[in-house]
Amino acid sequence: MTETQTTDGRAPSAPSGVADVSFPAGRYGRRRSPSRHRPALTALLTVGVVAAGLVAAWRLTEVYGQDEVSERLLAFDDSVAGQVAITFEVYKPAGEGAVCAVRSRDLAGAEIGYAEVAVPADEATHVEMTYALAVEGEPNTGEVLRCWQAD
Template sequence: MTEMQTTDGRVPETAHVTFPEGRYGRRRESKRRRPAVTAALTVGVVLAGLFAAWRLSEVYGQNEVSERLRGFDDSVPGQVTVEFEVYKPAGEGATCAVRSRDLAGAEIGYAEVDIPADDATHVVMSYPLAVEGVPNTGEVLRCWQTD
């Protein structure tokens, strides 16, 4: 047993280990800590993230117009009748994108349906959509407020 080890084989905490010069590369000096710079960068990143979230919610946030598909009827060849509800502000118009897809998922019909501006906030629409093929679905992709 050497004088640097304890009886159970551990090196005591007070022992200082020195490595042969140049054998394991250059020892790095400890860097000077700069807590003010770290704090400023952290605050800057958080503020930039909050600004980006606010801006994206302004651009892509909750729309005042919403839609709900009630059903579709594909019994007439060459057309799908799509029935849907639109909730919009009173006195404002809206436009809804309606489409139909075939069994493979290819889009076979698409239209943008205008909902007129009136005092109603809830409108039920039934739109006959012309299709090119055998339809499998009738969908309302989204609705948006028109100027």
């Protein structure tokens, strides 16, 4: 055994920093040169994408945004036979009227009562109403489906 061989016959590795490693040509593809960074282009594209997103959000809010009339169910009482008392509040523009669709369903989910309730046009923007809805069967729920501006 010579000094340049290990016990299993391999050549010893060179100490670190002594020899540069060179890979066989063509084996690992070509090396890329460092690319130029273009921060101005990146910033411009980022601003463009954000601006386009804001414009799209604004336009979708205009088309599909919240109506001027909104509703909220406060309570329902089905203790009286043949009717359900539905208490709800409506937010609407001052001086405008509204119409709200209310309904009741039974335990199986079938609709057993439906009505469209007129909300008077006055200067109030918040109106709380209770409507006695006539039903045909055993009620399980009282609901406000939606409200819209009256014509």
